[in-house]
Amino acid sequence: MIFSIDKQTLEELNLTGKFRTGSVYALFNKVKTNSGERLLDQMFRHPLIEASAINERSSIFQYFEKAGYAFPFDPQQLTQMREYVDAAGAGSAALVLAQTFMKKILSGLTRDERYRKSIQGLQATIGVLQRCHHFIDTIQPPFVYEAKVDQIRKILADKKIQRLREMDIYQSLPLKTLAYYEHLLKTELNAGMAAVLAFIDELDVYIAVSGVSKSKGFSYAQALASEKNMLQAENLRHPCIDKAIGNKLQMDRQSNVLFLTGANMAGKSTLMKSIGIGLYLAHMGFPVAADQMQFSVRQGLYSSINVSDNIGLGYSHFYAEVVRVKQAAEAAASGKRLLLMFDELFKGTNVKDAFDGTLAITRSFADYTDCLFIVSTHIIEVGEALKDKRNIRFAFMPTIMEGAIPRYTYRLKEGITEDRQGMMIIRNEGILEMMED
The missing domain is CATH 3.40.50.300 (P-loop containing nucleotide triphosphate hydrolases)
Known part of the structure; x- marks a missing residue:
């Protein structure tokens, strides 16, 4: 069952609309990322109709308002990581290695940017995972949010991801390492990366909305x-x-x-x-x-x-x-x-x-x-x-x-x-x- 509201009511109350003057959506739209904005829009279009679900979400907002966190991620890094891990898988590890080698050759002979973008995508992924691990270590979530935080903590504790996030993004990445993680992140670890990115989208909304609440005295x-x-x-x-x-x-x-x-x-x-x-x-x-x-x-x-x-x-x-x-x-x-x-x-x-x-x-x-x-x-x-x-x-x-x-x-x-x-x-x-x- 969904919450029923028609177009006229939405317009009369000026609830939705990113660019509508004085809209309620615009009041709360202080998110830092495009994906966070999409999640905010989804929440506005789909109110909850179960008392328990409503109270759980509001308790999470209250926690973030009290904690006063600033959004700890670089939006540009997040965009690069999302584009990198969302790209279609390229098959077996051997095939990915061959393709990576070919991209490196072409980058030296022509203006082919794919090799450079692969390096930047992996570097951005490492940076985001490092920031996420640090944030997870500092957060003490309310009971209703513990399961979500534990899920992300377990993903980051995976030995393969742990080795990745401990890499120095400012050092040159060997071709084999680049190919290995490109294959891994787009196959075996892809679901985990999607969960991490979804978690960060939630953080963006929780931090932004609770910040508005605190500043307005809501x-x-x-x-x-x-x-x-x-x-x-x-x-x-x-x-x-x-x-x-x-x-x-x-x-x-x-x-x-x-x-x-x-x-x-x-x-x-x-x-x-x-x-x-x-x-x-x-x-x-x-x-x-x-x-x-x-x-x-x-x-x-x-x-x-x-x-x-x-x-x-x-x-x-x-x-x-x-x-x-x-x-x-x-x-x-x-x-x-x-x-x-x-x-x-x-x-x-x-x-x-x-x-x-x-x-x-x-x-x-x-x-x-x-x-x-x-x-x-x-x-x-x-x-x-x-x-x-x-x-x-x-x-x-x-x-x-x-x-x-x-x-x-x-x-x-x-x-x-x-x-x-x-x-x-x-x-x-x-x-x-x-x-x-």
């Missing part, structure tokens, strides 16, 4: 069984916003629907994005922008925050919203344990229809107690009509008026807002006066 969430159906966090904030305001969040089976009100610009959308991003990162075992967080494992995440019309399909803005809500309803009815978030339901239609639609949909969602829902609106009358539903918690993002100027605290408060500053903001912008001139 923490690690605790994953709980999905049946508990809860999400709790202290000082939860958006990880990509400097000096972001944090909020306390508490959702459980008795209050699995958070009905969020507040004026436009009060921070409802940012809060919802913060919750979605936090939950997604938590399922990856990654650090989250919160002081503390616990969550029941979800099977997926679904949002409707920035729905737009679809000219290609002939959808109006309102119909696109309806289609999105239908997709969410189907997901919830499938029996999966999900987090579903809706920002300003049915804003593409008139106020009466928006009121009726938001009320009906929120009531229906509240019946799916195995899921968690967040619904926001600025139609505060809907909240009053929902007060008979005991599993709906009401909260709002307040607006404080300082004279005629609104100030937004971005702090979540219990209840339903009474803020109605829309016309005041319009007057502040001088729109009516412009139209009268």
